[in-house]
Amino acid sequence: xxxxxxxxxxxxxxxxxxxxxxxLLKCFGCSDCAASCPVRYxxxxxxxxxxxxxxxxxMKNEVLSSPFLWFCAxxxxxxxxxxQGIMVADLINAIKNYAVEQGYCPEGYKLxxxxxxxxxxxxxxxxxxLKKRQRLGxxxxxxxxxxxxxxxxxxxxxxxxxxxxxxxxxxxxxxNSVSCRTLDxxxxxxxxxxxxxxxxxxxxxxxRVVE
Amino acid sequence: MRVLICxxxxxxxxxxxxxxxxxxxxxxxxMCKKRPEIAPDEKVVIAGCSPNLMEILFPNINAEFxxxxxxxxxxxxxxxxxxxxxxxxxxxMKAIIPVKPKxxxxxxxxxxxxxxxxxxxxxxxxxxxxxxxxxxxxxxPFLGGMVAKLDRLYPEGTPYSHTLMPQIGTMLQNKNIxxxxxxxxxxxxxxxxxxxxxxxxxxxxxxxxNNCGKCIDVCPVEVDDTGKKRKAIYYVPTYPNMxxxxxxxxxxxxxxxxxxxxxxxxxxxxxxxEINAGAVVVATGLNLYDVSKVEExxxxxxxxxxxxxxxxxxxxxxxxxxxxxxxxxxxxxxxxKHLPYCSKICCxxxxxxxxxxKDRFPDTQVYIVAMDMRSYGTFEYFYNKLREQGVSFxxxxxxxxxxxxxxxxxxxxxxxxxxxxxxxxDTVVLSSGFVPDNPTFDKLGIKLNGDFPVLFExxxxxxxxxxxxxxxxxxxxxxxxVRDTLIDARKAAFSVLSLFQQERIxxxxxxxxxNDDLCSVCRMCIGTCPYNAISIxxxxxxxxxxxxxxxxxxxxxxPSYASQLEGFNPKGLxxxxxxxxxxxxxxxxxxxxxxYNATDKAAYDKYSYPENVKIIRVPCxxxxxxxxxxxxxxxxxxxxxxxxxxxxxxHYAKGNFRAKAREQMLKLNLDLLGFNKNIVRLExxxxxxxxxxxxxxxxxxxxxxxxxxx
Numbered sequence: 001x002x003x004x005x006x007x008x009x010x011x012x013x014x015x016x017x018x019x020x021x022x023x024l025l026k027c028f029g030c031s032d033c034a035a036s037c038p039v040r041y042x043x044x045x046x047x048x049x050x051x052x053x054x055x056x057x058x059m060k061n062e063v064l065s066s067p068f069l070w071f072c073a074x075x076x077x078x079x080x081x082x083x084q085g086i087m088v089a090d091l092i093n094a095i096k097n098y099a100v101e102q103g104y105c106p107e108g109y110k111l112x113x114x115x116x117x118x119x120x121x122x123x124x125x126x127x128x129x130l131k132k133r134q135r136l137g138x139x140x141x142x143x144x145x146x147x148x149x150x151x152x153x154x155x156x157x158x159x160x161x162x163x164x165x166x167x168x169x170x171x172x173x174x175x176n177s178v179s180c181r182t183l184d185x186x187x188x189x190x191x192x193x194x195x196x197x198x199x200x201x202x203x204x205x206x207x208r209v210v211e
Numbered sequence: 212m213r214v215l216i217c218x219x220x221x222x223x224x225x226x227x228x229x230x231x232x233x234x235x236x237x238x239x240x241x242m243c244k245k246r247p248e249i250a251p252d253e254k255v256v257i258a259g260c261s262p263n264l265m266e267i268l269f270p271n272i273n274a275e276f277x278x279x280x281x282x283x284x285x286x287x288x289x290x291x292x293x294x295x296x297x298x299x300x301x302x303x304m305k306a307i308i309p310v311k312p313k314x315x316x317x318x319x320x321x322x323x324x325x326x327x328x329x330x331x332x333x334x335x336x337x338x339x340x341x342x343x344x345x346x347x348x349x350x351x352p353f354l355g356g357m358v359a360k361l362d363r364l365y366p367e368g369t370p371y372s373h374t375l376m377p378q379i380g381t382m383l384q385n386k387n388i389x390x391x392x393x394x395x396x397x398x399x400x401x402x403x404x405x406x407x408x409x410x411x412x413x414x415x416x417x418x419x420x421n422n423c424g425k426c427i428d429v430c431p432v433e434v435d436d437t438g439k440k441r442k443a444i445y446y447v448p449t450y451p452n453m454x455x456x457x458x459x460x461x462x463x464x465x466x467x468x469x470x471x472x473x474x475x476x477x478x479x480x481x482x483x484x485e486i487n488a489g490a491v492v493v494a495t496g497l498n499l500y501d502v503s504k505v506e507e508x509x510x511x512x513x514x515x516x517x518x519x520x521x522x523x524x525x526x527x528x529x530x531x532x533x534x535x536x537x538x539x540x541x542x543x544x545x546x547x548k549h550l551p552y553c554s555k556i557c558c559x560x561x562x563x564x565x566x567x568x569k570d571r572f573p574d575t576q577v578y579i580v581a582m583d584m585r586s587y588g589t590f591e592y593f594y595n596k597l598r599e600q601g602v603s604f605x606x607x608x609x610x611x612x613x614x615x616x617x618x619x620x621x622x623x624x625x626x627x628x629x630x631x632x633x634x635x636x637d638t639v640v641l642s643s644g645f646v647p648d649n650p651t652f653d654k655l656g657i658k659l660n661g662d663f664p665v666l667f668e669x670x671x672x673x674x675x676x677x678x679x680x681x682x683x684x685x686x687x688x689x690x691x692x693v694r695d696t697l698i699d700a701r702k703a704a705f706s707v708l709s710l711f712q713q714e715r716i717x718x719x720x721x722x723x724x725x726n727d728d729l730c731s732v733c734r735m736c737i738g739t740c741p742y743n744a745i746s747i748x749x750x751x752x753x754x755x756x757x758x759x760x761x762x763x764x765x766x767x768x769x770p771s772y773a774s775q776l777e778g779f780n781p782k783g784l785x786x787x788x789x790x791x792x793x794x795x796x797x798x799x800x801x802x803x804x805x806x807y808n809a810t811d812k813a814a815y816d817k818y819s820y821p822e823n824v825k826i827i828r829v830p831c832x833x834x835x836x837x838x839x840x841x842x843x844x845x846x847x848x849x850x851x852x853x854x855x856x857x858x859x860x861x862h863y864a865k866g867n868f869r870a871k872a873r874e875q876m877l878k879l880n881l882d883l884l885g886f887n888k889n890i891v892r893l894e895x896x897x898x899x900x901x902x903x904x905x906x907x908x909x910x911x912x913x914x915x916x917x918x919x920x921x
Contacts, residue, residue: 028545030582035610035624035631044631049624081507081610085547 007058015055018097020090027052033078033088039071046071048078048088055095064099070106072096105161113161117152120145212304214297215249216279217242217259223279225258226290234301242268249274251719252309256300258293261811262803262828271719273309273778275300278811278826285814288822295825299791306783308724308775313756315679316715317404321346322707323488325396325651328356329693330685330700331494332378337704339385343711346486348391352415352455353447354379356496357686360437360520362527364693365563366593368570372448374693379450392451396651397483402757403680403716404489414480416456419473422446426454426467426475434460438521439528490680490707493655493664494700497645497686500543500550507611508542508641515619515638516612519560522640526567533575533638536568537621539609540581544644552661554644554690558585561642562593569600577601578634580623582608605632612639645690655681663689679716682706721761721777721830725752729773736765736774741864762863763834779830784839791825794847797911799826799854799904800835804862806854806896806904813901820905821912832856832893833866837877840891850911854896854904867895889914 015021027049034040034049046068054063063069069092078088099105115122125143133140152158214236216225221240228236239247242259249255249272257265262276277296282288322338324331327349335345353359361371382388394412401407417426424446432443434457443461446454456467458479468475499518503511510516517525519538525531538561543549558581565577579602586594598604609623618635625632646662656678657664664683665676677683684703685696710716723736723745730752737745737752744758745765752774754765763776772781792798801807807828813820829835832855840851853874855867874893881888892911896904 028582029626030541030608031606031624031626032608032610035607035622040631047629050629077610083541083546083548083608 002054002057002059002062004057006061008060009058011058011060011063012056015091015094015098018094020087021094023084023086024052024055024091026084026086027056028084029053030083032081032083036077036081038075038077039073043071048072048092051092051095052088063095064102064104067106069096069099070109100161110161113152113158117149117158118144120148212254212256212301213237214256214258214301215239215242215247217257219259219280219284223259223284224290225279225293228294228297230298230301251312254304254307254309256297256304258297258300263808263811271312271717273304273307275304276828281811281814282826286819286822292822292825295791295793299787299827302786302790303783306786307780308777310719310721310777312717312719313722314715314717315403317489317711317713319405319487319489320344320711321488322490322492322711323348323406323408323486324492324494326350326356326494326496326648326687327354327390328494328496328685329358329375329378330496330687330696330703331356331492332375332382333697333700334492334494334684334704334707335388336378336382336385337701338707339382339388341704341708343387343707345385345388346391346488347388348394348396348410348486350393350395352392353449353451355447355449357520358693359447359449360524362523362567363563365559365566366590368566375449383450390451391484393455394484396654399491399654403678403710406488406491406680408486408488408491410484410486412482412484413458414476414478414482415453416458416461416477416479417444417454417473417475420453421473422452422454423472424454425470425472429466429470431464431466432460432462438517438524438530440530490682490710491655492682492684492703492707493651493657493687494684494703495648495651495687497690498648500643500646502542502641502643504549505543505546505641505643508539508609508639509612510641513612513614513619513639515636517638517640519557519564519640519642522564522638523567526564526571531638532572533568533636535576535578535634535636536565536638536640537578537580537619537634537636538565538640538642539612539621540579540584540642541608542641542643545582550644550646550662552644553585555585556690556692557642557644559590559593559692561640562586562590562597564640564642565597565602566593566600569597569602573600576603578603578605578621578636580605580607580609580621580634582606605634607632645686647687649687657681657683679718680710721763721779722756722759723754723761723763723765723774723776725754726773726775727751729771730769731771731773733770735768735770739764739768739869741866760863762831762866763829764831764863764866764869767834767836776830776834779834781836781839784827784829784836785842787827788839788843789846791827792843792846792848796823796825796848797821797850797852797908798843798848799824799852799908800829800832800839801826801852801854801896802832802856802862802867803828803830805856805860805898806832806894808898809854809896809901809904812899813905816901818901818905820908823912824908831861831863831866831870833861833863833869833873835870835873837873837880840877844886844890849890850908850914851891852907852911853891853893855893857895857897860897 012024016024031049034047037048039046051063051069072092074089076089082088112122125141130140212234214234216238218238218240246268251271255274256277257274258277258279259265260280261278265276277300279293283292321344323346324335325348327347331347335347338345355375358371358375363370364374391410391412393415394410397409397411399406399408426444427442430442430444434441434443444454444456444467463477502518540558540561544554544557561579565579568575568577606626607623609621612619612621619639621634621639623632652659658676667676682703684700688699732752742758742760744755746753761776763779765774766776766780810826832853835853843851853870855870858867861867870893877891878888894907
């Protein structure tokens with residue numbers, strides 16, 4: 001049962017402030033997103049309409065602690081069909097970002113983050129892979145990309161994910177738009193590349209551009 | 212000059228004013244009930260409540276309205292402000308040119324009706340019965356429009372002919388109606404009382420006919436006419452009793468000529484005809500929205516997916532006998548990518564098709580998938596009846612329609628159980644929204660709000676937004692059922708009749724006037740006019756009074772003040788600003804169509820803003836000159852707000868863009884002169900955005916440090 005005694009009336013306004021959360025109040029509950037969702041077709045427990053509805057009702061704990069929030073595959077089928085023009089996938093993203101800020105990041109994501117930090121990619125490259133690439137005539141790749149760790153350090157994402165209450169961390173407050181979104185990370189990545197390039201101009205020995 | 216003050220049943224308690232010897236002050240208890248007598252050419256100042264209300268009470272006078280009620284009393288500001296406002300209004304009135312009344316003689320008392328659907332037919336017969344000569348033009352070769360395509364009308368379920376044929380019969384009794392079929396409006400000239408309409412008539416092909424129908428048997432071309440098959444030569448059983456050729460599909464093979472006992476001509480001629488009329492009724496009706504744009508439902512792509520009217524015609528003619536039908540509601544309606552509005556009648560159309568199929572074939576399974584069922588009024592009984600007949604209602608919006616094993620599958624979520632749901636069916640009916648059939652709207656100069664005409668400028672129905680002498684009837688106004696259409700058609704006929712009761716109508720719409728002594732023919736006004744109303748005739752600037760809408764943009768643009776709008780001119784505004792603005796004030800120059808209304812709303816919404824905010828009403832944000840802003844700064848204003856309509860909503864097409872350009876230039880100059888350029892703000896404030904207005908003026912009051920130099 002949904003008990004509105006536990007509802008937080010500010011929850012929806014918090015989500016609206018986030019990037020991607022702007023369209024939340026337009027939802028009139030037609031269920032087109034839920035019917036379009038391919039994830040839902042395989043696992044009925046995931047329902048974007050239900051997530052939006054609970055957010056509108058202010059059921060903060062239910063939404064943020066729900067494991068199904070993280071099921072979204074970002075195929076944007078819902079965004080394509082929503083009659084009210086809500087960017088549903090981005091909205092779910094906004095709720096996810098809020099969940100991470102509030103310390104609700106699932107363990108799997110934390111493990112992925114560790115992988116990223118250690119290797120620079122989610123998939124570990126072994127000698128076997130390199131041999132396979134050689135056979136296909138592809139150039140070899142580095143086993144680790146240390147620049148990614150630098151990016152992650154710059155975005156302070158580790159502290160945000162691992163801390164129980166992200167708001168206590170002053171450094172993270174300054175970077176309020178940092179998120180799991182690849183776009184954001186990519187943006188930072190480009191910035192760092194630029195910074196490095198300008199440094200490298202003074203020392204021409206090291207010429208390596210990260211792309 | 213007289214200053215007339217409405218005490219509004221002693222709600223406005225004005226202290227005793229002394230405005231000099233040549234100005235009389237008169238108090239009235241309540242102007243809504245007892246109006247003072249004002250001569251048409253007299254200049255007066257009326258102080259009372261909002262000009263939005265006063266203008267309806269006094270439509271034809273020269274007055275500056277001072278808003279004491281909404282700008283002082285409701286906000287709790289001290290009454291001293293009232294004196295400043297009234298004095299400034301008096302100073303303004305001294306400088307303006309009075310508005311010259313425009314007289315339109317109703318020379319021609321015949322009416323043109325565009326569209327011979329049920330709305331056009333009803334309007335024509337109502338007018339003809341009252342002795343008005345009527346010209347009825349119709350795009351297709353037959354009368355009847357959309358209703359003639361239907362099978363039956365609900366909620367009663369009577370055949371369409373029981374409604375349409377008596378209407379046609381009544382209309383045909385009248386001798387004073389002239390019919391033109393296959394004709395469309397090409398262009399229209401003139402004004403109320405004397406319109407000249409150029410009509411393009413395509414030839415019908417069939418010239419003499421005895422309705423034997425032999426031509427239909429031999430015609431080799433088969434066409435799909437919204438769900439029903441017909442030949443390229445065809446007949447609709449309404450009026451006239453003649454066949455017609457559809458020249459878009461006819462191959463001109465000549466088979467029909469061989470069997471015809473009458474006369475058929477196969478060359479497609481287009482002729483033109485001029486019709487004179489005093490009033491025009493637009494009864495162009497509606498069209499279904501093109502549902503092939505809603506790609507996920509597969510119209511045109513999948514067999515068995517059809518629109519409501521196609522389905523109705525196919526079932527009624529016996530061509531289609533479905534076993535399992537899914538009717539999807541709100542296709543394209545209430546959808547930001549398609550039609551943002553609710554078309555109001557498509558829910559009944561969907562219900563009607565369900566009823567039709569249940570009555571014809573009771574064993575057919577019918578599913579209605581709707582996100583909301585809007586069965587207002589008596590239609591609720593109809594909805595109940597359908598549930599009793601076994602129609603299944605599913606709440607939800609289908610995500611897609613696709614084919615599986617030769618069957619159509621509709622995938623949706625049932626909102627009542629929260630489960631995903633798939634329905635296999637042989638026929639899917641898309642109950643789509645409606646769009647107006649509007650090729651004539653822009654030719655007639657009708658202003659549109661989205662797709663449909665704007666009928667009135669405000670909710671109080673004070674000013675009609677339609678051009679004078681032009682009326683709309685039926686679904687051209689908004690999609691409506693047959694009953695509502697008939698009522699609307701009678702209303703349109705009444706409007707035409709009451710117009711024709713008068714010999715001439717007089718209105719006071721302000722026009723721009725050019726003072727030839729001052730004019731140097733620099734042509735700046737020609738480029739700036741949004742309506743192309745200004746042109747050069749005999750080396751002199753002339754204003755076309757029919758095109759001029761009274762925005763005042765030219766009078767501000769003119770470098771030598773030669774162009775002056777009646778009732779509003781730069782000098783008047785300068786006088787007003789000079790007398791009104793004291794040191795530390797904030798001047799708000801607000802567009803009368805949007806931002807000014809927001810101030811009225813602010814008062815009723817119990818907002819409060821500082822009392823040093825002084826509001827002047829201007830015809831358009833584009834009618835504010837940088838020199839006025841400079842004048843206000845010199846008078847000591849510490850902030851100037853120019854409020855206009857949102858970029859796409861300007862009443863005068865592009866006045867707000869002019870304002871934006873001026874603002875940028877002004878800010879450059881202010882910077883050069885050493886002023887803080889942020890004390891001048893141009894903001895888009897909508898009619899209802901009282902909170903935005905209040906926030907802006909409060910912000911300006913706090914931020915501005917006065918108009919002193921840096």
